[in-house]
Structures are given as C-alpha cells and as structure tokens.
Amino acid sequence: MRQNPHGGDIYTKKCxxxxxxxxxxxxxxxxxxxxxxxxxxxxxxxxxxxxxxxxRALSEKEQLPEENILFANGAAELIFALTQALRPKKALIxxxxxxxxxxxxxxxxxxxxxxxxxxxxxxxxxxxxxxxxTDDLDLVFLCNPNNPTGLTIPQELLLKxxxxxxxxxIYLVLDECFIEFLPEPEKVTMQGKLDEYPNLLIxxxxxxxxxxxxxxxGYLLCSDEDLLDRISRSMQSWxxxxxxxxxxxxxxxxxxxxxxxxxxxGKERAWMKAELEKAGLTVWDSCANYLFFEGPKGLAARLExxxxxxxxxxxxxxxxxxYYRAAVRTHEENQxxxxxxxxxxxxx
Numbered sequence: 600m601r602q603n604p605h606g607g608d609i610y611t612k613k614c615x616x617x618x619x620x621x622x623x624x625x626x627x628x629x630x631x632x633x634x635x636x637x638x639x640x641x642x643x644x645x646x647x648x649x650x651x652x653x654x655r656a657l658s659e660k661e662q663l664p665e666e667n668i669l670f671a672n673g674a675a676e677l678i679f680a681l682t683q684a685l686r687p688k689k690a691l692i693x694x695x696x697x698x699x700x701x702x703x704x705x706x707x708x709x710x711x712x713x714x715x716x717x718x719x720x721x722x723x724x725x726x727x728x729x730x731x732x733t734d735d736l737d738l739v740f741l742c743n744p745n746n747p748t749g750l751t752i753p754q755e756l757l758l759k760x761x762x763x764x765x766x767x768x769i770y771l772v773l774d775e776c777f778i779e780f781l782p783e784p785e786k787v788t789m790q791g792k793l794d795e796y797p798n799l800l801i802x803x804x805x806x807x808x809x810x811x812x813x814x815x816x817g818y819l820l821c822s823d824e825d826l827l828d829r830i831s832r833s834m835q836s837w838x839x840x841x842x843x844x845x846x847x848x849x850x851x852x853x854x855x856x857x858x859x860x861x862x863x864x865g866k867e868r869a870w871m872k873a874e875l876e877k878a879g880l881t882v883w884d885s886c887a888n889y890l891f892f893e894g895p896k897g898l899a900a901r902l903e904x905x906x907x908x909x910x911x912x913x914x915x916x917x918x919x920x921x922y923y924r925a926a927v928r929t930h931e932e933n934q935x936x937x938x939x940x941x942x943x944x945x946x947x
Contacts, residue, residue, distance in 0.1 A: 689709065692739070698914075749887035880893065
C-alpha cells in the first residue's frame with residue numbers, strides 16, 4: 600500500500616486541528632471560492648492547455664515575460680517534470696528537505712548526493728556547500744525558505760552558489776513555494792536574477808499562500824525558453840483544470856489578503872515559538888508560516904489522540920525521532936496546540 604510521506608492525512612486520522620500542512624490560516628479568499636463555483640459552468644470544455652489568461656495575468660503582475668512562465672498541476676508535478684526533462688545523472692540536495700526532490704530524482708534514475716544540514720550549525724546552509732558543487736553534477740535542489748526548518752539562505756551565499764552552478768553548467772532549482780509568507784519576500788527571492796542565470800529555475804505555488812491545495816496550481820520561472828518547452832513536453836496535456844485556472848486568476852488580485860496573512864503569521868509565529876519554548880521544546884527561528892522544533896519521541900502520536908495533527912519529521916533524511924514541524928495558524932488554534940503540548944510534556 601502506498602504511504603503518504605507528507606502531512607495533511609485527515610482521511611485516515613481523527614482531526615480536530617491540522618497543523619501538519621502549511622497553508623494560509625485565513626483560508627481561501629472568497630473570490631477564489633466564487634471562481635471555483637463559477638467554473639462549474641465550463642465543465643463541458645477542455646481547459647486551456649497553455650493557461651494563456653493565467654500566464655498573461657501573472658506576467659503583468661510580476662513584470663516577467665510570458666515565455667518565462669510555465670504553469671502545472673502543483674509544484675510537485677513540476678519537480679517530476681523538470682527532472683524527467685533534464686534526466687540528470689548526478690544531483691545534490693540539502694537534507695532535511697522536501698521529500699519530492701529525492702522521489703523525482705530517484706524516479707529518473709539519478710544518483711543523489713546529500714548535503715547534511717547540521718543541528719550544531721543551526722540547520723543553516725553553510726559556505727562549504729559550494730565545495731560540493733563539483734563538475735560532475737547536473738542538478739541542484741534548494742528550498743528557500745527551507746522545508747521543514749523555515750530558515751532562509753543568506754543572499755551572499757545564494758549568489759555564490761548561483762555563480763558556481765553557472766560556471767559548471769549545473770541547473771539550480773530554487774523552491775520558493777513559501778516565500779510569500781516572509782515579511783519582505785522581494786528581498787529574498789532570486790526572481791530578479793532569471794535573465795542573468797539561465798540555469799536558474801524557480802518553483803512557486805498558489806497552494807500555500809492562497810490556501811487552495813485541493814485545486815493544485817503551481818508554476819515554474821526560467822529565462823531558458825527552450826528548457827521550459829522541454830519541461831512542458833514532459834507533462835500531460837490539460838494538466839491544469841478550469842477551476843484551478845479560474846481560481847488562480849482570482850487569487851492574483853488578493854494583495855490585501857496576502858498582506859493580512861503575513862501580518863498574522865509574523866505575530867502568531869513569535870507568540871507560538873515563545874509558548875513552545877516555555878513548555879520545554881527547542882524551537883528554531885523559522886521565517887516561514889511554520890515552526891520546526893525538537894521534543895520528546897512520541898509527541899505527535901500523543902497529540903493525534905486529541906485530534907491535533909503536527910508533522911512528524913522523522914522520515915526526513917538527516918532527522919530522527921523527536922523532530923517536528925507545526926504550521927502557524929490562528930491565535931485560537933495555536934492556543935489549542937500550545938496548551939496540549941504543555942499538558943503532554945508534564946508526563947515526560
């Protein structure tokens with residue numbers, strides 16, 4: 600039987616509050632829901648296989664050429680599609696990191712090297728990552744901010760990595776799916792470097808920031824138009840549904856909603872971190888909409904008995920039992936988690 604390596608398994612577990620998935624705690628905007636309802640009128644049609652309206656709207660919003668944008672059925676599809684298109688023989692990923700990188704590379708028959716993010720160094724990417732960028736590499740995956748730690752890569756180091764990859768003809772896939780939750784994402788993104796680095800591919804998703812994981816909508820940014828064409832040919836036609844395309848168009852107008860979410864998460868993340876530390880957990884300084892922490896073994900299972908789901912990170916490469924991730928949600932929901940953790944830890 601297939602196993603779910605991620606969070607959000609509300610289908611087999613009793614769920615009161617789900618902290619195991621990192622979506623916007625405000626819920627999907629009403630405009631997005633209305634767009635989905637309206638899309639029912641078009642179910643007799645095939646979707647636009649080229650996502651023309653959505654691509655045009657994103658191009659205008661982000662001031663990017665339409666030719667540099669490729670939409671897909673979630674960022675996960677793009678991870679597999681680009682790996683199939685590039686067919687790398689050897690790749691480098693940082694661990695712990697998102698499980699789909701390793702899964703996609705393995706499916707392509709690629710040899711994988713792991714760069715361990717060490718607890719002793721705060722799980723931060725170090726300068727010696729560049730030492731692992733050898734000439735025999737074809738592809739590198741990095742996540743910024745990282746999943747599950749929520750930590751960002753220093754700009755100076757990221758530019759150094761980009762230079763090294765360009766010199767060695769290595770493709771760098773930079774996963775920025777959580778970047779919209781940062782207070783100032785424009786200071787962290789490498790989007791402005793696309794023209795300078797044609798070997799750079801940036802992953803983004805509507806899933807997290809607009810709370811619409813059930814619709815599946817992600818996109819890839821790259822200035823190499825031929826490469827994007829190759830990747831698109833690795834995906835099936837009509838992969839982005841009409842409801843997803845219409846929801847995406849509505850979501851792009853929700854700037855006030857995104858601002859509200861950033862303010863809420865910034866405030867709640869600080870409060871939640873302090874409460875979890877007060878309870879006795881070791882919590883890292885995440886910049887994203889989730890917290891990464893260390894606690895006693897079995898904590899996730901204890902919380903699950905009360906219908907509270909968090910992400911047990913023991914199946915991440917480089918992590919063992921006792922590491923967890925929890926989404927930052929509304930204050931009322933965060934109180935439920937922190938109070939439950941405090942009560943459980945009294946028994947350890």
